[in-house]
Amino acid sequence: MNSRRAVGSLFASPWILTFLIFWLFPLLYSLYLGFTDYRLLRPSFHWVGFQNFAALFSDSAFTEALKNTFYFVLGTIPVTTIVALLVALLVEKQFAGRTIFRSGYFMPSITSMVVIALIFTNLYSRGGYIHILAQILGLGPPENGFLLSNKTALMAIMAMDIWMSVGYYMLLFLAGLKSIPEELYEAAVVAGAGRTRQFFSITLPLLKPVALFIVVINTIKSFQIFTEIFVMTGGKSGTSTAVYFIYETGLSRFEFGYASAAAYILFLIIAVFSLAQFGLFQQRSLQ
Amino acid sequence: MKTNKLYAIILIVSLLGLLSCSGKNNGPTTIEWWQFWTDPSIKPTLEKIVADYEAQNPDIKIKLTDLTWGNGHEKIVVAFSSGTAPDIVELGSDWIYEFASTGQLMPMSKDLVKDTSGYYGWPPAIYNNDIYAMPWILGTRVLYINRTLMIRAMKDSNFVPITFDQLKTLCFKIDSLGNGVRGFGSNAAEKHTLYKKFLPFFWSFGGRIISRNGNFAVISSQKGYDALKYYKNLSDSCSLVDTQRRIEDAFLAGKVGVIISGDWLLKRIRNEKINIDFMTALIPGPVYPGKSFVGGEYLSVSAKSPHRAEALKFIRYITDRENQLAFCKANYSANPSNKETANDKFFNDDPALQIFIKEINLSPFPAPDPQWVYIEDIIETMLEEVLFKGMPVADGLYAARGKIQKLIDNK
Structure with missing residues (x-):
């Protein structure tokens, strides 16, 4: 034995x-570093207690990055989830070319994020197709392109992120829809329930575990938004996010102590959000 | 018998050990050099210079390692902090202070002090009265003017803006030509770029970021205010606001009359055979001439390098008159640090290149400061707030002054 x-x-x-x-x-060591003034190239470092954490909350660059991150998370998650569900419901039905639509929606999820970000950078620029389309539609796009304006840059990145993520979550919803027994719908029809009633009384409640999974992983992913910002704006035009701030502080300025403290604040925020989501969904399930 | 066998083994092993050691001592000394010139137009020239050096010095082998501007700084920092830095490292002018002040670079005053009069660009190489780097290829920015648009706007083929008032007049007149033509190319909030476009105006107006004694932030002086107000006016009223690359594209397409750019644009115009009637001119000022932003690439030796003398010998070689000339010709760049090279016919016969040489002589290097990376960030944030978020000029400068003062106080 x-x-x-x-x-x-x-x-x-x-x-x-x-x-x-x-x-x-690294996880524990970075927690320790969060309480020090460690900077690469410096021969020694010292324990500074909660000084880094306190400084972060009075650092306008960090609070701005945190605000942008919340804006991004709260702006993308509901839209992505609802659109993914609607698309899943549409492509679940039998119709000619269904596979093409499914593949089409899923395609962005398997394309390199950097490639997508570069393509959208061009589309959003002055003279790019999206910019031209917005002009034709009379939407008054920013003269110098969407990504160079503080008013539109973050929203433009959010729109791209939604477009890119919908396919993956659609696939998860499709799997969830497949797992709902057909007999439940048959029984509902016999009982006289219409399609709307069936959706709210059968489909939605039974999709709750999938929806929870989607919301949680999307929350974690959205809080960690980085690549799009790095490629498309370099954190400029009011698009700096928490992870971008951590990258700049840690890997550009090499202030590892300060960056570690910021990373742990982000970790706590994600943990609180994820736990709250679990709690909320469990409460609803019990009801 | 057994003892004899053991002795024989020990002897053979010792002999092999000795042979391997002596082989090591007799072979060439390898000098590792990390550098950023990877462009196919220049790399072969660099490799030829290295090969020639190795041929002249059979006891030396130069091992080239390419870095990129995207992540080169990170790699150098990690190498220094982990004790794996190369013997020679190419550094951007604003990095030298950071590495010198943390003891990563070898002081070279004793070896280079006699060279100082023969080269441009020493200020960023000096820390605590010691030289830590050898200037190699410098860089500055000048005005590029589309002559076709200028002649149409000013009705004068000999016009050259020498004051800010004249520059503004030129830009506004070109802008009023219509058909989507803009007067000036103003940079968007682009990292590490925007502040380099503003500082020429700031310095030309006589602005200073920090007081001469280093104790006070003085960016929000009247001169600083005048500079930012002027730049904002140009940017708001007659400019194409975009990234540097797209501004240059628009200039080359005849859509922008005046831009500020470096010698890479000359190279692009030549390499891509772009048909454009243009001229380069010194940055104007309230009084002629103004000042531009100057930086450059420098060669330093790691403090832990065991090949100090060999590294210095190679640095001397690559920065000498002939090798800098070969390098600049291959790169079509205008900014050798070597004064003899800068006086060569190659530069004197080319008016576009000549302007760059003159601009380097007229312009200041950013003050060497370990906090420069933060100051740069503060200035870029201020510009973003004032130019693109509607913050009043005075408020932006005042906020920047406060942040820079905090840096000075915490130093």
Whole structure:
């Protein structure tokens, strides 16, 4: 028995070692660094207690980045989730070319984020197709393109993110829809329930676990928005987000202590949001 | 018998060890050099210079490692902090202070002090009265004027704006030509770029960011206010506001009359055979001439390099008259640090290049300061607020002054 356990441990050890060295140690070490004034190139560093955390909340760059992140999260998650659900309901039905539509919606999810961001940068620029279309429709787009205006840059990135994410969440909703037993709808029809009633009384309640999963992972992903900002605006035009701030502070200025503190604040925010979402969904399920 | 065998093994191992050690000592010394010139138009020239050096110095081998401007700084910082820095490293002018002040670079005053009169660009290389880098290729920005648009607007083929008033007149007149033509190319909120376009105006008006004694932020002086007000007026009234690359595209397409750019645009016009009637001119000022932004690339030796003498010898070689000339010709760049090179016929016969040489002599380098990266950020944020978010000029400058003063106080 002992030798079986030893063999098992031996097989698991590569993963355990990787986890300990590359996950757990950096995680705990960065927490420690958050309480120090550690900067790369400096020969020594000191324990500063909560000084970094206090400084962050009076740092306008961080609070602005945090505000933008919340704006991004709250602006994209409901829209992405609702649109993904609607698209899933549409492409679930049998019709000619259904596979083409499904593939089409899913395609952006498997395309490189950087490629998409570069394409949209051109589309949003002055003379880009989206800019021209907005002019034709009389929407009064910013003269110098969407990404160079503080009023539209973040919204433009949010719109792109929704377009890009819908396909993936549509697929998850489709899987959820497939798992709903057909008999429930048949029974509802016999009981005289219309399509709207069926949707609100059968489809939505039974999709709740999938919806929870989608909302939680989308929340985590949205709080971590970085690549789009890095490629499209470099954090300018009022688009700096929390992770972009951490990147700038940690990997551009090498203020590891300050950046670690910011990362842990973001971690706490994500944890609180995720727990609240779990709680909310569980409460609704009980009701 | 067993003992004999053991002795034999020990002898063979020792002999092999000795041979390997002596082989190591007899082989060429490898100097590792991290550098940023990866463009196919210049890399072969660089490799040829290195190959020639190796041929002349068979005991030295130069190992080139390419960096990119996208992540080169990060790689250098990590290399220094982990003790794996190369012998020679190419540094941007605003990085030298950061590495010198943390003891990562070798002081070179004793070796280079006699060279100072023969080269431009020393201020960023000096920290605590010691030289930490050798100026190599410098860079500045000048005015580019589309002559076709200028002649149409000013009805004078010999017009050159030498004061800010004349520059404004030229830009407004070109802007009024219509057909989507704009007078001036003004930079959008583009990282590491926007402040470089404003500072020439700021310095030309006589503005200072920090007082001479280094104790006070003085960016919000009357001169600073005049500079920002002037720049905002140009930007708001007659400018195409876009990224540097797109401004240059529009200039080359005849859609913008006047822009500020570096010598890379000359290279682009030449390489892409763009048909445009243009001229370069010095940055104007309230009084002629004004000042521009100057930076450059420098060569430093790591403090931990075991090949100090060899590294310095190579740095001297690559920055000498002939090699800088070969480099500038291949790159079609106008900014050698070597004064003899700058006086070569190659530059004197080309009016566009000549303007760059003159501008370097007229312009200040940004004050070397370990906090410069933060000051740069503060100035860019201020410009973004004032130019694109409607903050009043005085408020923007005042807020920037407060932030810079805080940096000085916390130093």
